[in-house]
Amino acid sequence: MSYPEVGKKIIVTVPSTTANLGPGFDCLGAALDLHNEFIFTRIDGSGDRFDLIMESTDGNHLRGGPENLVFRAAQKVWESANINPFALEARVKLAVPPARGLGSSATAIVAGLIGANAIMNSPLPKEKLLELAIDIEGHPDNVVPSLLGGLCLTARSSSQRWRIVRCEWHDSIKAVVAIPAIRLSTSEARRVMPKNVPISDAVTNMGALTLLLNGLKTGNDELIREGMFDKLHEPYRWKLIKGGLEVKDAALKAGALGCAISGAGPSILALCKKDNGKEVSQAMVKAWEKLNVASRAPYLNVQTKGSQFREISNK
Ligand code: HSE
Numbered sequence: 001m002s003y004p005e006v007g008k009k010i011i012v013t014v015p016s017t018t019a020n021l022g023p024g025f026d027c028l029g030a031a032l033d034l035h036n037e038f039i040f041t042r043i044d045g046s047g048d049r050f051d052l053i054m055e056s057t058d059g060n061h062l063r064g065g066p067e068n069l070v071f072r073a074a075q076k077v078w079e080s081a082n083i084n085p086f087a088l089e090a091r092v093k094l095a096v097p098p099a100r101g102l103g104s105s106a107t108a109i110v111a112g113l114i115g116a117n118a119i120m121n122s123p124l125p126k127e128k129l130l131e132l133a134i135d136i137e138g139h140p141d142n143v144v145p146s147l148l149g150g151l152c153l154t155a156r157s158s159s160q161r162w163r164i165v166r167c168e169w170h171d172s173i174k175a176v177v178a179i180p181a182i183r184l185s186t187s188e189a190r191r192v193m194p195k196n197v198p199i200s201d202a203v204t205n206m207g208a209l210t211l212l213l214n215g216l217k218t219g220n221d222e223l224i225r226e227g228m229f230d231k232l233h234e235p236y237r238w239k240l241i242k243g244g245l246e247v248k249d250a251a252l253k254a255g256a257l258g259c260a261i262s263g264a265g266p267s268i269l270a271l272c273k274k275d276n277g278k279e280v281s282q283a284m285v286k287a288w289e290k291l292n293v294a295s296r297a298p299y300l301n302v303q304t305k306g307s308q309f310r311e312i313s314n315k
Contacts (some may be wrong), residue, residue: 001120
């Protein structure tokens with residue numbers, strides 16, 4: 001296998017994601033059209049040299065070392081493809097805010113996998129990258145849509161394999177995501193959940209997920225209204241999100257069809273019809289403002305293309 005020349009560059013664009021959508025805890029997620037961009041360059045040096053330079057949209061630069069998720073993901077590619085590690089630089093343009101429930105860690109994992117694979121002319125197929133991504137993140141609902149795009153349901157089948165179903169998302173349904181200035185780590189949001197849940201809650205969630213998926217497929221308002229709720233994780237998590245329930249209430253009063261914690265939070269996802277996205281967005285921001293929490297609530301489309309990469313020439 002030939003190694004890339006020093007200077008070879010690959011640009012990877014990875015979408016943010018909103019996971020769970022209420023009843024789809026740890027299995028359902030959708031890609032959104034807000035992206036992080038990663039530029040990988042083969043640099044001089046041995047495999048333990050990995051320079052990660054992060055540039056946020058506010059112009060701040062941060063440096064990250066080999067413990068970073070991008071690097072860990074790259075290492076997994078090399079291990080799986082029997083490649084001796086080589087030195088890489090990754091420059092990241094961050095548009096997806098970290099620790100907000102928008103899959104920012106998943107973008108780092110997916111970018112590391114795609115970048116490290118693409119710079120070696122893609123020895124691993126996409127299926128293998130998906131498997132590695134789920135393994136690194138520990139749950140599939142962010143990494144899968146981040147890689148493939150669209151609304152994805154990922155489940156472990158009876159044969160213990162991960163099966164991915166691309167679900168339909170009706171054009172008339174739009175997403176508003178209210179993103180507060182506060183942060184919440186996924187590990188903290190998972191710690192507050194019980195190890196076991198009553199069977200009645202599990203049954204309720206299975207039904208709700210079926211209603212929601214059918215509502216999203218057909219654009220049926222009522223199915224979304226009645227299916228977008230959860231008994232497995234949200235009841236334990238709202239207390240971690242200052243003003244979360246007030247924001248949800250404001251969105252529903254402004255005409256949202258349904259509202260859920262985006263991923264592990266603290267961002268809140270509202271689904272609505274095309275024509276009332278603006279009212280919903282304003283109502284959510286105002287509700288947080290009343291509690292002195294700054295936020296913004298962009299109207300985001302479901303991104304269907306998934307992660308993309310291209311090589312850029314130095315010449
Ligand atoms: N399904 C995950 C959770 C998404 O809710 O903890 C966060 O990454």
